[in-house]
């Protein structure tokens with residue numbers, strides 16, 4: 001791979017960095033403390049294309065290549081993990097399945113509504129109270145055809161953005177016989193009768209990103225709300241998650257970069273034994289390890305994104321990049337706290353929030369264990 005960012009990608013990264021520094025990063029502590037979503041980021045981010053990264057221009061989006069999406073989420077993650085999670089749940093999970101698989105009518109009706117930041121966002125509900133990693137065998141939410149409608153019953157769990165979304169793309173079982181061809185995606189408007197969205201989950205980190213349980217009680221939506229092909233829901237989900245994993249890796253990278261920058265600044269300011277702590281080799285070695293791991297993660301992520309942009313297979317590389325970047329972010333944030341000493345444990349400093357935010361990244365959109373299964377299958381496969 002002969003890799004460099006194009007001038008356009010460099011300019012995009014710079015403009016998202018400046019936007020994040022102005023609109024997102026200054027509010028990161030407030031959204032964490034108040035658990036209030038940063039609506040300013042949506043209202044202003046829409047106009048620079050941050051809400052339509054996976055939406056074609058004819059439906060109001062900015063239709064970006066994967067590397068540009070990674071650059072954007074790396075920058076937003078640098079500013080605020082919670083805002084980044086909601087942005088990726090909207091772009092990668094909430095709009096990508098419609099762009100990739102939806103009918104022209106679905107695209108026309110829903111994508112412009114959520115692309116510009118004037119309204120609410122999109123969301124995707126796969127996980128259920130009793131099914132997360134094992135969606136193929138575990139999903140019990142059903143959709144039954146009655147006349148011109150789907151009738152949906154069941155419960156979902158951990159749906160990011162549900163309360164701030166126009167719709168929830170819901171993974172349902174359409175064939176009670178089960179098997180890999182029994183799942184489908186259906187778009188459910190959040191105001192549909194029978195949809196109940198629970199109060200936001202009380203979380204360890206990413207507290208400004210609302211995440212909810214949902215119940216569906218005889219919810220009726222038109223048959224046309226099927227996203228993609230009936231029975232192809234599992235395949236569509238796995239393809240959606242490949243992209244989502246790279247983006248979760250990008251948020252991890254941004255969080256780690258922010259923690260490193262905070263640690264470097266603190267190492268210059270804090271004095272012990274008559275000198276800045278950064279002068280001690282022990283501290284510089286930590287900074288060196290942190291910077292090296294960040295660079296490695298960045299290379300893995302950009303490579304996975306580049307493969308996707310070339311329309312080449314990238315499931316293994318996406319899994320590797322997310323696995324490494326998410327576990328790296330936790331190590332880097334841990335060391336950033338260590339460099340801050342007691343202050344690192346205080347909410348007056350930012351690194352404890354980054355540590356809490358980073359913790360989700362090894363769980364969402366494929367746990368580290370599931371990613372190792374995916375990678376292991378590729379590595380072990382006979383050639």
Ligand SMILES: Cc1cc2nc3c(=O)[nH]c(=O)nc-3n(C[C@H](O)[C@H](O)[C@H](O)COP(=O)(O)OP(=O)(O)OC[C@H]3O[C@@H](n4cnc5c(N)ncnc54)[C@H](O)[C@@H]3O)c2cc1C
Pocket residue numbers: 089093124125126127130131132133134157158159160161203206211360363364365366367368369370373
């Ligand atoms: C903040 C947050 C936001 C989220 N947002 C969304 C969202 O927008 N939409 C959505 O659908 N979901 C969302 N999720 C759910 C998330 O994707 C799941 O939590 C994740 O997929 C893991 O599923 P689970 O929690 O059911 O864990 P489980 O699947 O029950 O796993 C529990 C443990 O067992 C391990 N395990 C499971 N199977 C295996 C195996 N075969 N081999 C080895 N180990 C295994 C797992 O790795 C994990 O360590 C969110 C979760 C959180 C915390």
